[in-house]
Amino acid sequence: MGFLNRYLCSRGMLARGAWRGKALGAAQIAQGRGLLEQAMSKIDVEIVEVGPRDGLQNLDVAMPTADKCRWIAAEHAAGVREIEVGSFVPPKLLPQMADTGEVVAFARTLPNLRIATLAPNLRGALDAIRAGTHKIGVPISVSPEHSLSNVRKTPMQMVEELAKICKARDESGAAVEIEGALSTAFGCTMAGAVPEDDVLRIAEACLRAGIDSLALADTVGYANPAQVRRLFERVRGIAGDKLTSGHFHDTRGLGLANVMAALETGIRSFDATLGGLGGCPFAPGATGNVSTEDLVFMLESMGLRTGIDLAKLIETRKILEQALPGRPLYGSIARAGLPKGFRQAA
Numbered sequence: 001m002g003f004l005n006r007y008l009c010s011r012g013m014l015a016r017g018a019w020r021g022k023a024l025g026a027a028q029i030a031q032g033r034g035l036l037e038q039a040m041s042k043i044d045v046e047i048v049e050v051g052p053r054d055g056l057q058n059l060d061v062a063m064p065t066a067d068k069c070r071w072i073a074a075e076h077a078a079g080v081r082e083i084e085v086g087s088f089v090p091p092k093l094l095p096q097m098a099d100t101g102e103v104v105a106f107a108r109t110l111p112n113l114r115i116a117t118l119a120p121n122l123r124g125a126l127d128a129i130r131a132g133t134h135k136i137g138v139p140i141s142v143s144p145e146h147s148l149s150n151v152r153k154t155p156m157q158m159v160e161e162l163a164k165i166c167k168a169r170d171e172s173g174a175a176v177e178i179e180g181a182l183s184t185a186f187g188c189t190m191a192g193a194v195p196e197d198d199v200l201r202i203a204e205a206c207l208r209a210g211i212d213s214l215a216l217a218d219t220v221g222y223a224n225p226a227q228v229r230r231l232f233e234r235v236r237g238i239a240g241d242k243l244t245s246g247h248f249h250d251t252r253g254l255g256l257a258n259v260m261a262a263l264e265t266g267i268r269s270f271d272a273t274l275g276g277l278g279g280c281p282f283a284p285g286a287t288g289n290v291s292t293e294d295l296v297f298m299l300e301s302m303g304l305r306t307g308i309d310l311a312k313l314i315e316t317r318k319i320l321e322q323a324l325p326g327r328p329l330y331g332s333i334a335r336a337g338l339p340k341g342f343r344q345a346a
């Protein structure tokens with residue numbers, strides 16, 4: 001048993017993950033379909049590529065639909081099994097996302113791919129359901145300043161919208177997961193520090209609104225690992241296993257350290273963008289999600305399986321280089337190359 005497993009075991013976290021070589025007992029199976037699927041597909045940590053949404057929405061050019069589809073197909077071929085392919089927002093606000101319906105239609109032709117989209121309101125969520133999305137992320141900004149400038153609603157008004165979305169999903173009968181994504185949970189470029197009690201209060205309200213899962217997002221790259229560990233543990237106290245995912249930006253170089261801190265609290269799903277593309281159009285300077293390649297490298301070298309072929313994934317950067325000429329791509333592993341003798345986790 002490796003260091004991390006021993007560590008997680010000692011903290012009582014091992015039971016949360018479907019770890020290598022561990023047979024699942026009845027109690028674990030009862031923890032839910034997601035865990036069982038994870039175990040069956042032999043994945044320890046799930047990576048969600050969010051580049052086609054978070055990466056592209058901040059650019060002042062729209063990537064052609066054909067290039068988006070090529071990119072999604074290439075990551076799927078590399079083993080990525082969940083991709084956030086776009087967002088259902090008015091094209092006037094984000095013309096880069098105007099083709100999301102078409103992109104979802106294409107993504108649906110790829111086998112065993114979970115398609116996520118983002119929707120900030122009921123109208124967008126209905127479009128997402130109609131398009132055949134499997135998961136809808138609804139961003140709720142904990143910082144009132146960020147929320148008002150982003151969607152012209154207070155956080156609690158967004159929770160009311162979220163409740164309408166959950167109700168509409170229930171009425172539609174569609175098997176679509178609704179994820180509440182708490183953005184600016186670790187700080188905000190407008191408000192500065194965001195009180196942890198505010199995060200807990202909004203998380204509780206989201207759970208009451210009927211969400212299936214909850215994510216904590218460091219939208220602007222303000223988080224540090226101690227804060228991440230503390231906040232994930234506090235939110236787990238009220239959300240339990242519904243707290244499933246972490247979303248970190250590498251704006252100040254702490255992206256992977258923050259992933260590590262959340263991983264140690266039992267989180268097994270992380271968002272990332274190929275080439276560290278991305279940012280938030282309403283948070284100036286918030287460039288760069290955690291790079292998917294670097295995240296896969298870190299986890300695989302620790303013996304944690306992602307199901308993603310790292311060499312193939314690095315190759316897919318060529319699509320971005322061609323489709324976005326002159327745009328900076330980030331990520332250390334693509335620049336430095338894989339270490340001699342590197343092997344993926346088995």
Ligand SMILES: [Zn+2]
Nearest residue numbers: 054219247279
């Ligand atoms: Zn983001």
